[in-house]
Amino acid sequence: MTETTDALEIRGLSAGYRGVPAIRDIDLRVAAGSILALLGPNGAGKSTTLRAAAGLLPALGGTVTAAGSPVTGSVERATRSGLCLIPDNRGVFHRLTVAENLRLAKARGGFGPALDRFPQLRPLLNRRCGLLSGGEQQLLAIAKTLLLRPRVLLIDEMSMGLSPVAIKQILPELRRLADEDGTAIVLVEQHIDQALSVADEAVVLHHGRVVLIGPAADLREDRDQIQRAYFGDKER
Amino acid sequence: MNDLLQFAVIGFSTGAVYAVLGASLVSIYVATGVINFAQGSVALWAVWQVAGLRTNGVLVLPVGSVQLGSGPMDVWPAVLIGAASGLVWSLLAHLLVFRPLRRAPELGQVVASVGVMLFIQALIPLRFNAKALGTEPSSLIPLPTLTSKVFTLGGATIAVSNLILAAAAIGIALALAGYFRFTRMGVATRAGAEDEQALRLMGYSPDRLAAFMWGTTGFVSGLIVILAAPAIGGLDPTSYMLYVVPALAVALVGRLTSIGVACGAGLALGSVQQILLFLTTKSWWPSWAQAGVGDAVPFVIVVVALFLLGRGIPERGARDAGAQAPVQVPRLRPLWTAAPVAGTAVAIVLTTGQWRFSLVMSIILTLIAASVVLLTGYLGQISLTTMAFAGAAGFALSKLTTNVGVPFPLSMLLAALTATALGIVVGVPALRIRGAQLAVATIAAALAIESFVFNNPAMTPYTGNLIADPSLFGFSLAVREGTDLITLRFSFMVLVIVAVLLIAVTRLLSGATGRAFLAVRSNERAAAAAGVNVPAVKLLGFALASFLAGIGGCLIGYSRGQLSAASFTVLVGLAVLATTYVGDITRISGAILAGIAGPLGLLYLVFTQTIDLGHYYTLIVAAAMLLRVVVFSPHRGAVPEWLLVRRARRSPAQPPAAAHAKEPADVR
Numbered sequence: 001m002t003e004t005t006d007a008l009e010i011r012g013l014s015a016g017y018r019g020v021p022a023i024r025d026i027d028l029r030v031a032a033g034s035i036l037a038l039l040g041p042n043g044a045g046k047s048t049t050l051r052a053a054a055g056l057l058p059a060l061g062g063t064v065t066a067a068g069s070p071v072t073g074s075v076e077r078a079t080r081s082g083l084c085l086i087p088d089n090r091g092v093f094h095r096l097t098v099a100e101n102l103r104l105a106k107a108r109g110g111f112g113p114a115l116d117r118f119p120q121l122r123p124l125l126n127r128r129c130g131l132l133s134g135g136e137q138q139l140l141a142i143a144k145t146l147l148l149r150p151r152v153l154l155i156d157e158m159s160m161g162l163s164p165v166a167i168k169q170i171l172p173e174l175r176r177l178a179d180e181d182g183t184a185i186v187l188v189e190q191h192i193d194q195a196l197s198v199a200d201e202a203v204v205l206h207h208g209r210v211v212l213i214g215p216a217a218d219l220r221e222d223r224d225q226i227q228r229a230y231f232g233d234k235e236r
Numbered sequence: 237m238n239d240l241l242q243f244a245v246i247g248f249s250t251g252a253v254y255a256v257l258g259a260s261l262v263s264i265y266v267a268t269g270v271i272n273f274a275q276g277s278v279a280l281w282a283v284w285q286v287a288g289l290r291t292n293g294v295l296v297l298p299v300g301s302v303q304l305g306s307g308p309m310d311v312w313p314a315v316l317i318g319a320a321s322g323l324v325w326s327l328l329a330h331l332l333v334f335r336p337l338r339r340a341p342e343l344g345q346v347v348a349s350v351g352v353m354l355f356i357q358a359l360i361p362l363r364f365n366a367k368a369l370g371t372e373p374s375s376l377i378p379l380p381t382l383t384s385k386v387f388t389l390g391g392a393t394i395a396v397s398n399l400i401l402a403a404a405a406i407g408i409a410l411a412l413a414g415y416f417r418f419t420r421m422g423v424a425t426r427a428g429a430e431d432e433q434a435l436r437l438m439g440y441s442p443d444r445l446a447a448f449m450w451g452t453t454g455f456v457s458g459l460i461v462i463l464a465a466p467a468i469g470g471l472d473p474t475s476y477m478l479y480v481v482p483a484l485a486v487a488l489v490g491r492l493t494s495i496g497v498a499c500g501a502g503l504a505l506g507s508v509q510q511i512l513l514f515l516t517t518k519s520w521w522p523s524w525a526q527a528g529v530g531d532a533v534p535f536v537i538v539v540v541a542l543f544l545l546g547r548g549i550p551e552r553g554a555r556d557a558g559a560q561a562p563v564q565v566p567r568l569r570p571l572w573t574a575a576p577v578a579g580t581a582v583a584i585v586l587t588t589g590q591w592r593f594s595l596v597m598s599i600i601l602t603l604i605a606a607s608v609v610l611l612t613g614y615l616g617q618i619s620l621t622t623m624a625f626a627g628a629a630g631f632a633l634s635k636l637t638t639n640v641g642v643p644f645p646l647s648m649l650l651a652a653l654t655a656t657a658l659g660i661v662v663g664v665p666a667l668r669i670r671g672a673q674l675a676v677a678t679i680a681a682a683l684a685i686e687s688f689v690f691n692n693p694a695m696t697p698y699t700g701n702l703i704a705d706p707s708l709f710g711f712s713l714a715v716r717e718g719t720d721l722i723t724l725r726f727s728f729m730v731l732v733i734v735a736v737l738l739i740a741v742t743r744l745l746s747g748a749t750g751r752a753f754l755a756v757r758s759n760e761r762a763a764a765a766a767g768v769n770v771p772a773v774k775l776l777g778f779a780l781a782s783f784l785a786g787i788g789g790c791l792i793g794y795s796r797g798q799l800s801a802a803s804f805t806v807l808v809g810l811a812v813l814a815t816t817y818v819g820d821i822t823r824i825s826g827a828i829l830a831g832i833a834g835p836l837g838l839l840y841l842v843f844t845q846t847i848d849l850g851h852y853y854t855l856i857v858a859a860a861m862l863l864r865v866v867v868f869s870p871h872r873g874a875v876p877e878w879l880l881v882r883r884a885r886r887s888p889a890q891p892p893a894a895a896h897a898k899e900p901a902d903v904r
Contacts, residue, residue, distance in 0.1 A: 054437070056433065056436075056437075074436070074441070075436045075437060076436050076439050076440060076441050079436075079437055079438065079439040080439045084437065085437050086437075087433065087434065087437065089431075089434075091431065091433075091434035091437050091438075092434070093426075093427040093430050093431060093434065093435075094430065095426065095430050096423065096426065096427055096430075100423050100427075101427075103420055103423060104420065104423060104424055104427060104435075104438050104440070105438065106420065106439065144438070148438070148439065
């Protein structure tokens with residue numbers, strides 16, 4: 001991973017709530033076309049990192065650069081510049097139909113490309129999103145975000161509430177997205193095995209700090225290292 | 237049958253206003269989650285603007301005025317400019333008031349919209365004056381804009397203008413509904429109602445979508461009221477302002493989501509009111525129900541709609557229900573209690589005439605404001621019926637003392653218990669609804685009580701509702717004696733009653749009942765899970781608040797010698813809510829400040845007698861209300877979020893263990 005191919009670069013990022021930092025001095029780099037798994041126990045600061053990177057939380061310090069441009073100002077601007085976040089509640093609108101959800105993406109060619117990639121959604125177009133299964137909702141969340149042509153995609157707790165079958169359907173799609181479109185993906189996950197199976201690199205956070213970085217393939221083989229990181233042993 | 241058809245069509249003029257205001261209220265609710273009580277006031281400014289332009293071409297602005305042309309302006313340019321003024325007011329309200337409050341609790345938003353409503357209503361007579369208009373404002377009339385042609389249908393005479401108004405209302409509603417259904421911005425606006433954060437993550441600015449909707453609804457509300465004004469008559473600021481009540485009723489029928497239903501219900505309500513007006517002229521119609529029936533219909537609709545649909549009304553996804561104003565649990569300290577009572581007693585002795593009268597009015601208003609503190613500040617029930625409770629007690633006191641001869645203090649207690657019973661009845665909807673919807677139900681109730689009871693000639697003799705002077709064991713406590721405007725005996729009686737009741741309220745709020753109130757305010761489900769009987773606590777709150785307001789109403793009645801309906805109007809009730817919120821709606825000390833600043837209180841006397849700014853009183857109170865809620869909002873806590881972030885950026889990082897210790901406590 002070289003500096004010139006970094007789609008996302010986070011340097012010294014600190015953020016928190018009511019002025020109290022929950023993450024401190026986070027440094028992350030994700031290359032175009034690669035997947036970074038962001039791991040850690042509850043309260044480690046994984047979601048806070050994503051929210052701060054996407055502009056949902058005001059940063060207390062540090063910088064975020066997406067595709068070479070600094071991410072400043074509102075979350076709307078970050079989205080328009082290609083840094084997109086799928087939140088842990090999936091960010092789909094339950095009272096709208098699937099078609100209306102997709103229409104929101106303001107895509108130039110309509111939402112056809114999303115249906116080409118996820119044909120499972122085609123028969124559901126006129127169904128209210130609230131009536132979809134969790135897996136279908138997650139597919140819709142990814143589909144409508146893809147229409148925004150993200151260069152960096154942040155996904156928070158993708159597998160929350162999903163069956164193992166649904167997760168197995170969605171993870172390869174993420175890999176395809178990274179490989180075919182060159183999208184950089186940051187994946188926050190509680191299921192370590194699943195995250196490492198699809199990721200190129202992994203980072204473990206503990207108490208708001210990075211305590212472990214390494215290639216996903218290596219970490220898959222060395223579970224003790226991850227276990228120690230979850231308990232806060234710093235081995236950067 | 238011909239008559240019914242004719243009156244039904246006549247009702248389209250007011251019905252069109254209800255329909256468009258209702259559709260606008262629905263649209264704003266979808267876009268922002270705000271129930272905008274100021275919608276009628278925005279339209280009111282537009283009507284006056286057109287009247288000014290068509291009289292001598294003067295464009296009146298909030299500050300200054302501009303002469304457009306040398307004489308009266310033509311109809312349609314004036315109509316367009318008038319409707320545009322509605323757009324501008326709506327946008328200003330969004331940018332300056334509601335946008336900063338988008339994550340505020342409902343109480344803050346309701347108070348803000350009431351503040352905007354009072355502000356515009358108070359500003360109109362000040363700005364549209366003889367100097368600016370070049371003629372007396374009383375000579376202004378809303379000149380016709382639509383055709384005066386009529387035709388006959390089945391024996392009924394139908395005015396074409398009424399059909400045009402109905403068609404215009406339907407057209408506006410279709411356009412608004414089409415926007416939400418078929419345009420991407422409209423779909424995004426609906427999406428934002430569900431989850432604002434997710435919408436921002438799709439690259440939309442909910443604020444811009446909201447601004448578009450505020451501007452559009454301001455324009456169409458102004459337009460329909462301008463077109464309907466010649467038919468619905470006059471330029472009375474209060475009646476236009478209160479058109480928002482039936483409009484809220486029809487918006488609720490549409491579950492605050494359906495523009496089409498709100499429009500249809502608005503047109504139907506206008507027709508029903510006119511048909512009822514026609515039926516009241518019939519010999520078989522009971523005489524006691526001849527007045528105020530039309531105003532009672534919206535309340536009936538609100539109650540029925542809320543009972544049937546209350547839980548089906550969606551809430552805004554972005555609101556932070558936990559961000560409520562902190563409450564300081566009151567404690568009785570002998571010195572802090574005795575000192576103000578003694579100070580007030582000395583002030584009563586040292587003052588005379590008008591000043592002592594205003595001081596006593598301030599004491600009475602303190603009691604009424606304390607009922608607002610108890611019900612709204614402590615229990616979290618946004619009720620706008622406080623002065624209606626007070627008036628109902630005063631009304632009952634008049635009957636009890638003059639018709640039945642019940643002696644003091646039993647008469648006052650029975651009258652206050654009458655208000656208590658009314659309070660429990662009005663509180664029943666609160667068992668099913670809360671927040672701004674309850675505010676809608678209570679303002680509709682207040683308007684119905686005002687029209688159906690206080691202003692009903694059948695219930696008020698021509699001599700007025702006289703109230704016998706109080707006396708105890710042969711000792712007169714009358715307010716007047718000879719040329720003395722207010723006696724010491726009456727003043728001390730008021731002071732003793734109010735002090736005893738305030739001490740009782742303080743004891744109550746500092747104990748288990750107060751804690752139950754706070755639990756219900758904070759989270760009804762959690763309170764129920766903790767063993768609090770939520771319905772009982774709510775009804776107890778309404779009962780206590782209406783009792784306090786009822787005693788206040790009796791004391792106002794005694795101070796006048798007869799009941800004056802003008803003392804208990806919806807507007808006075810809103811002013812009391814405003815001053816209580818400015819004082820601090822969660823503290824008894826806030827009630828004392830509200831008493832001083834309230835209508836006819838000491839501050840009012842200073843405005844009228846000392847600095848000659850009586851005309852500006854309502855405007856200043858409304859402005860103070862808006863400043864209090866927008867700039868110095870109690871729910872934000874002592875330090876704003878942006879300041880905390882700036883501080884944290886300057887100071888070194890703190891250990892994570894401190895994160896939760898810094899969270900502001902709801903109760904301190």
